Amino acid sequence: MTGSSEIPESFRGLRVAPSLLSADFSGLGSAVDEVLEAGARVIHFDVMDGSFVPPITIGPLVLSSIADRVHEVGGVIDVHLMVDSPERQIAQFAEAGADSISFHIEATAHAHRSLGAIRDLGCLAGIALNPGTPVEAIEAVAGHADMIVVMSVNPGWGGQSYIEGSEERIARIRELAPETLIEVDGGIGTATAGPVAGAGASLLVAGSAVFGAADPGSAYRAILEAAEAGTT
Numbered sequence: 001m002t003g004s005s006e007i008p009e010s011f012r013g014l015r016v017a018p019s020l021l022s023a024d025f026s027g028l029g030s031a032v033d034e035v036l037e038a039g040a041r042v043i044h045f046d047v048m049d050g051s052f053v054p055p056i057t058i059g060p061l062v063l064s065s066i067a068d069r070v071h072e073v074g075g076v077i078d079v080h081l082m083v084d085s086p087e088r089q090i091a092q093f094a095e096a097g098a099d100s101i102s103f104h105i106e107a108t109a110h111a112h113r114s115l116g117a118i119r120d121l122g123c124l125a126g127i128a129l130n131p132g133t134p135v136e137a138i139e140a141v142a143g144h145a146d147m148i149v150v151m152s153v154n155p156g157w158g159g160q161s162y163i164e165g166s167e168e169r170i171a172r173i174r175e176l177a178p179e180t181l182i183e184v185d186g187g188i189g190t191a192t193a194g195p196v197a198g199a200g201a202s203l204l205v206a207g208s209a210v211f212g213a214a215d216p217g218s219a220y221r222a223i224l225e226a227a228e229a230g231t232t
């Protein structure tokens with residue numbers, strides 16, 4: 001994307017972001033199309049390096065293979081880096097078609113510099129924090145981020161249960177950074193979407209609840225409806 005730190009329309013409002021981590025990678029293009037056709041406009045892209053978290057997942061080559069089909073319909077790709085020293089990887093993902101890039105506060109000594117580097121590359125800059133990390137850990141850099149990613153599971157795997165009380169962390173971050181987008185990631189489905197949206201999250205990542213369903217498009221819409229109900 002171009003134009004640093006201006007929030008694109010597809011990131012605004014209440015959004016459910018299907019996470020490709022739970023998709024069938026033998027038909028990745030079809031999986032992406034299915035949720036785009038259902039109305040999804042934020043596609044969540046989980047990058048794991050086998051170091052910050054044990055699994056190894058996908059990287060810039062896979063990102064570039066889906067970028068056009070997402071961008072053609074006005075969608076955006078939301079990259080979640082679960083890697084050590086993310087500052088080494090940022091440029092590759094921006095070049096491959098990322099619209100936002102988030103990294104973990106636990107993974108780098110250079111959070112402030114990295115947020116600036118992401119914005120300079122024309123992407124929204126996000127900072128993520130693990131369930132065991134005090135919310136105060138992001139206080140100094142929150143004002144330099146476009147997005148704060150609140151992990152509601154421990155990063156590394158799809159299909160885990162939502163950690164109860166995560167909505168209280170969301171509410172505290174909402175107070176700490178009232179102007180910043182809040183994304184919640186982990187264990188989101190129809191039962192948890194309402195409470196996290198009500199607490200102030202506007203980007204809800206859902207992996208297994210979407211791609212693990214018989215009909216991912218219907219599952220996406222049901223989670224969005226549950227989120228909307230949580231804000232009224």
Ligand code: DX5
Binds near residue numbers: 154187209
């Ligand atoms: C976990 C990833 C998540 C994952 C969520 O480390 O960051 O984005 O795909 O999966 P679910 O929605 O199944 O908890």
Ligand code: ZN
Binds near residue numbers: 044046080185
């Ligand atoms: Zn994620």
